[in-house]
Amino acid sequence: MSIKYQEILQEIHEEIKPFKGEGQIATYIPELATVDPDKYGICLHCFDGQEYTLGDYEEKFSIQSISKVLTLSLAVSKIGERIWERVDVEPSGDPFNSLVQLEYEQGIPRNPLINSGAIVVADILVSILDDPKEDFLKFIRSICGNESINFNPKVAASEKATGFRNAALANMLKSFDNIKNDVDTVLDFYFHQCSLEMTCQELSRTFLLFANHGTQYGGTEQILPRRLGKRINAIMQTCGFYDEAGEFSFRVGLPGKSGVGGGIAAIYPQQYSVAVWSPRLNPKGNSVLGMKSLELLTTKTGYSIF
Numbered sequence: 001m002s003i004k005y006q007e008i009l010q011e012i013h014e015e016i017k018p019f020k021g022e023g024q025i026a027t028y029i030p031e032l033a034t035v036d037p038d039k040y041g042i043c044l045h046c047f048d049g050q051e052y053t054l055g056d057y058e059e060k061f062s063i064q065s066i067s068k069v070l071t072l073s074l075a076v077s078k079i080g081e082r083i084w085e086r087v088d089v090e091p092s093g094d095p096f097n098s099l100v101q102l103e104y105e106q107g108i109p110r111n112p113l114i115n116s117g118a119i120v121v122a123d124i125l126v127s128i129l130d131d132p133k134e135d136f137l138k139f140i141r142s143i144c145g146n147e148s149i150n151f152n153p154k155v156a157a158s159e160k161a162t163g164f165r166n167a168a169l170a171n172m173l174k175s176f177d178n179i180k181n182d183v184d185t186v187l188d189f190y191f192h193q194c195s196l197e198m199t200c201q202e203l204s205r206t207f208l209l210f211a212n213h214g215t216q217y218g219g220t221e222q223i224l225p226r227r228l229g230k231r232i233n234a235i236m237q238t239c240g241f242y243d244e245a246g247e248f249s250f251r252v253g254l255p256g257k258s259g260v261g262g263g264i265a266a267i268y269p270q271q272y273s274v275a276v277w278s279p280r281l282n283p284k285g286n287s288v289l290g291m292k293s294l295e296l297l298t299t300k301t302g303y304s305i306f
Contacts, residue, residue: 003301005044005052012042012296013054016289023280023288026260031158032062035262037279040289043200044274044297045208047217057200061277062155064259066203067193068118069236073209074139075124076228083124086178087117089231091238091245097165099172107176111239113257116169119179122190126181132189140196143216143223144206155195163191194259203265203275210236210255211267233269237305244284251295253304264290268303 020038027033041056075083092101092110102109102116109117122132129135133151141147159166170187173179179186198206208217214229215222224232236255241248248256256266262279264287274297278289298304 003303005046005050005301008297008300009042009044009052009054011300012293013040015296016292019288019292021280023282025262025279026281026285029155029158029162029260031152031155032261032279035061035279039262040276040278041200042274042276042293043204044272045204045217046272047211047270051201051204053201056277059277060197060199061263061279062152062194062259062261063196063198063203063263063265064194064261065113065118066257066259066263066265067196068113068121069210069232069240069257069265070140070143070196070206071118071121071125071136071193072112072235073224073232074136075121075128076232077224078128079124080225080228083112083121086124087112087120089235089239092243097169099165099168102169102172107173107178109173109178111235113235113239114242115166116173118193119166119170119173119186119190122193123173123179123181123186126186126189133192136189136193140206143209144198144202146202146205149196149198149202151192152195152197155197156191159191159194160188163187166190198263200263200275200277203263204273207265207267207273207275211269211271211273213269233267236267242285244282244286247284248286248291248294251291252298253306254294254298255305256294258286258290260285262287262290264294266294269305271303 025037043057044052214224233255240257254266276290
């Protein structure tokens, strides 16, 4: 029996209304504080070619930490399993920008989706790409099929001006010899990757790659070896929501990744990818309405990876 996704999205939109106004927009990155906190958009791409949308799904927003899945994928596509020599694959259980955990574990980040791990991945890309920022954009544009995707220079500059803890993480990584390049160069790339702007529609289309085991949806190119695509999905499942990954697995049951811009991207392998955006965040840094929407999606459809 086919699932009536558009009707389900409409139902979700009605049922989350009591939760509107809950949570706070991210203000520690000043440019993010200028976004309308009441925006809401969702887009779901199915493997049968259908697209289902609602709300502000065509409005661009800063994807922030969702970009960590994309830089990880680019790095893995270039150096394969060697990446795990410099970053682990365990859930952190601590805040995503913890200095204490990084020092305790002697400069090996717990996973590539916390800040320290993503900074190591950024360092790897700075080492192996001729023009890291432009090459990263080309990679994303190719997956999404959209040449308009770009960084937001104001957001990148805002992150640089206030990114003292990220600078501390990078310098600690450098002290453990887990950063090979100039710290400022690595951080410049990291701040730009986080400033990447996409719509729910573009983000959902991009994440079809992970729903399709590393093969570009609609084509035949194997961008990621199937075994590595599987591992990235596993990391999203266990590490994709800061120190609330267990809660997301419990309530939603899909691999995914959130960002403090209010976005969440998630996948149901061989079925669909979905992206939702709502800027108000819970205390863990995840979108209040985004988390609730995806919980309702898997509840109403009856399908999750579990």
